[in-house]
Amino acid sequence: xxxxxxxxxxxxxxxxxxxIGLNLVFGVMRIVNLAHxxxxxxxxxxxxxxxxxxxxxxxxxxxxxxxxxxxAGLLLYWVLVPRLQGSANPEMLSIILFFGLSQVVxxxxxxxxxxxxxSIQSRLLxxxxxxxxxxxxxxxxxxxxxxxxxxxGFPAPWVIAAITSLIAIGFVYLYLYxxxxxxxxxxxMSRRDEALATGIDVDRVSAxxxxxxxGLAAVAGVFAPFMFGSVTPAxxxxxxxxxxxxxxxxxxxxxLGTALGGVVYGVFYMLVQTYLSSWADLLPYVxxxxxxxxxxxxLLGRRVRVA
Amino acid sequence: xxxxxxxxxxxxxxxxxxxxxxxxxxQNHLLLFNFVIFLILAQGVNIIYGFTxxxxxxxxxxxxxxxxxxxxMVMHLQTPAAxxxxxxxxxxxxxxxxxxxxxxxSGAYFAIANLAxxxxxxxxxxxxxLEGITKGPYGVSLTGTFNPENAYYAALVVLALTVxxxxxxxxxxxxxxxxxxxxxxxxxxMAGVDVIKMRVIAWLASALVAGLAGGIYAxxxxxxxxxxxxxxxxxxxxxxxxxxxxVATITGPIVGVLILxxxxxxxxxxxxxxxxxxxxxxxxxxxxxLPAGLVSLATRRGWHVP
Numbered sequence: 218x219x220x221x222x223x224x225x226x227x228x229x230x231x232x233x234x235x236x237i238g239l240n241l242v243f244g245v246m247r248i249v250n251l252a253h254x255x256x257x258x259x260x261x262x263x264x265x266x267x268x269x270x271x272x273x274x275x276x277x278x279x280x281x282x283x284x285x286x287x288x289a290g291l292l293l294y295w296v297l298v299p300r301l302q303g304s305a306n307p308e309m310l311s312i313i314l315f316f317g318l319s320q321v322v323x324x325x326x327x328x329x330x331x332x333x334x335x336s337i338q339s340r341l342l343x344x345x346x347x348x349x350x351x352x353x354x355x356x357x358x359x360x361x362x363x364x365x366x367x368x369x370g371f372p373a374p375w376v377i378a379a380i381t382s383l384i385a386i387g388f389v390y391l392y393l394y395x396x397x398x399x400x401x402x403x404x405x406m407s408r409r410d411e412a413l414a415t416g417i418d419v420d421r422v423s424a425x426x427x428x429x430x431x432g433l434a435a436v437a438g439v440f441a442p443f444m445f446g447s448v449t450p451a452x453x454x455x456x457x458x459x460x461x462x463x464x465x466x467x468x469x470x471x472x473l474g475t476a477l478g479g480v481v482y483g484v485f486y487m488l489v490q491t492y493l494s495s496w497a498d499l500l501p502y503v504x505x506x507x508x509x510x511x512x513x514x515x516l517l518g519r520r521v522r523v524a
Numbered sequence: 525x526x527x528x529x530x531x532x533x534x535x536x537x538x539x540x541x542x543x544x545x546x547x548x549x550x551q552n553h554l555l556l557f558n559f560v561i562f563l564i565l566a567q568g569v570n571i572i573y574g575f576t577x578x579x580x581x582x583x584x585x586x587x588x589x590x591x592x593x594x595x596x597m598v599m600h601l602q603t604p605a606a607x608x609x610x611x612x613x614x615x616x617x618x619x620x621x622x623x624x625x626x627x628x629x630s631g632a633y634f635a636i637a638n639l640a641x642x643x644x645x646x647x648x649x650x651x652x653x654l655e656g657i658t659k660g661p662y663g664v665s666l667t668g669t670f671n672p673e674n675a676y677y678a679a680l681v682v683l684a685l686t687v688x689x690x691x692x693x694x695x696x697x698x699x700x701x702x703x704x705x706x707x708x709x710x711x712x713x714m715a716g717v718d719v720i721k722m723r724v725i726a727w728l729a730s731a732l733v734a735g736l737a738g739g740i741y742a743x744x745x746x747x748x749x750x751x752x753x754x755x756x757x758x759x760x761x762x763x764x765x766x767x768x769x770x771v772a773t774i775t776g777p778i779v780g781v782l783i784l785x786x787x788x789x790x791x792x793x794x795x796x797x798x799x800x801x802x803x804x805x806x807x808x809x810x811x812x813x814l815p816a817g818l819v820s821l822a823t824r825r826g827w828h829v830p
Contacts, residue, residue, distance in 0.1 A: 506626070
């Protein structure tokens with residue numbers, strides 16, 4: 218029981234990181250980024266590449282993936298979004314547009330990387346910490362063993378991923394509530410038209426949110442090989458559905474609600490997997506539908522239901 | 525001559541005749557069958573998305589439910605295939621009824637909830653705990669009813685009914701009311717349209733169509749796994765085909781299927797990832813440059829497209 222709960226919280230924090238980028242994009246632009254899971258997948262491939270080429274700790278892939286994807290996001294934004302916003306029904310068409318994008322990403326990755334599963338030895342993650350420990354405090358070198366929490370051992374990568382997620386969510390909070398651009402972002406989130414009318418450069422704010430959203434997805438992707446065992450180019454589609462479940466749980470359009478949604482999802486997932494494993498696959502979807510119907514604004518959030 | 529009759533004579537009849545004659549001239553029977561199935565599904569999407577604006581991202585849920593309704597009737601009750609297909613349609617309608625609360629959601633929320641619903645049905649059917657009823661993830665084999673010729677003609681009948689339904693929507697007060705609801709539900713209800721009833725009827729009609737198609741698909745292929753008949757590709761393909769041609773028209777989805785599924789078969793089988801690339805780019809180009817579909821090329825010039 219303790220194991221399932223703690224593992225649920227660890228996974229949940231990671232899941233929050235998976236969902237938060239998607240939510241930021243939806244909240245600001247009312248765009249459903251169906252290619253979100255593919256950004257995760259690409260982030261995972263960056264991690265695989267960093268390990269494969271340099272043989273260093275995959276944690277170094279985190280800033281690299283973030284920067285690359287923020288830039289890619291800005292570029293993609295200017296190519297795709299203004300044109301989409303001009304159409305009759307951007308919310309619906311965005312689903313289809315980003316489905317197309319996810320097909321393109323998956324196809325290109327398959328062409329260059331093949332369909333085989335990629336994984337990273339989990340002891341490589343966090344080697345930077347053990348190296349520092351060995352250099353400064355002595356002691357024996359080698360991979361990090363299981364980390365003890367409440368008397369139970371958990372794989373080190375889970376803990377590291379959870380901590381990184383917390384830090385990332387903290388940064389999102391700082392960005393949204395303590396920077397000027399973040400305040401403008403929240404203004405656009407709550408009323409796009411009025412924000413435009415007050416002279417806010419909505420396009421610039423949206424582009425920043427889009428870039429950050431993609432960057433966060435890629436950071437989450439770096440840990441995907443450790444959390445899910447391995448990644449393939451086709452892994453993106455499943456990740457997208459899971460992200461949606463988390464985001465809707467928390468509430469669409471409220472990035473910080475996602476943190477709560479992720480933890481709730483993680484704990485539920487671990488509990489069901491422990492006690493009712495054959496029904497575990499069904500859970501996220503049923504949970505998603507129930508939440509949408511009973512409390513459509515998510516656990517934290519404003520009213521969204523119409524008619 | 526009234527418009528409805530014109531549409532029947534010049535769209536429905538030629539379409540059915542061509543697909544009824546083709547098996548005699550063209551050898552790849554399975555390919556023709558898939559064309560018919562996608563024509564049905566694209567028109568089913570057209571009914572719900574084109575006329576009410578709800579994007580059924582988990583449309584395959586009805587298709588799979590129909591296939592499994594068919595399979596269960598044949599496996600456990602040894603019903604004749606044609607009857608089992610009807611049961612498949614009924615199962616899909618029941619699933620549609622179960623999911624009517626989703627219609628309260630709007631926009632992307634509906635699409636996501638519908639996707640989740642279809643995945644929930646998939647995992648329900650594929651659950652090893654239900655092996656006694658659905659055979660769980662191990663798939664079903666229905667060699668007793670295997671009869672591709674009859675299944676093909678049954679599919680043609682369903683296609684005729686579906687296209688007929690769309691012709692009705694296009695030419696009736698009911699279809700007009702639906703489109704009014706799509707554009708502005710509040711104004712439509714002020715004008716005396718029973719919004720909820722309209723939406724539910726369209727929703728169940730499109731569920732019925734997909735369920736019948738699923739039953740016939742099960743009849744035709746006779747051996748399948750849950751992942752086959754609940755494959756998200758069915759939803760996506762049907763939606764993209766319908767959109768590519770242009771929704772809320774009779775001809776749009778037909779043109780979309782013939783062109784896109786034709787391209788798919790030309791290049792898709794040999795090099796799937798290149799097809800996926802072209803397909804993705806095509807979809808993106810479509811949304812960015814032709815959001816109202818191919819028919820908008822004609823309507824922009826002021827031509828009327830049925």
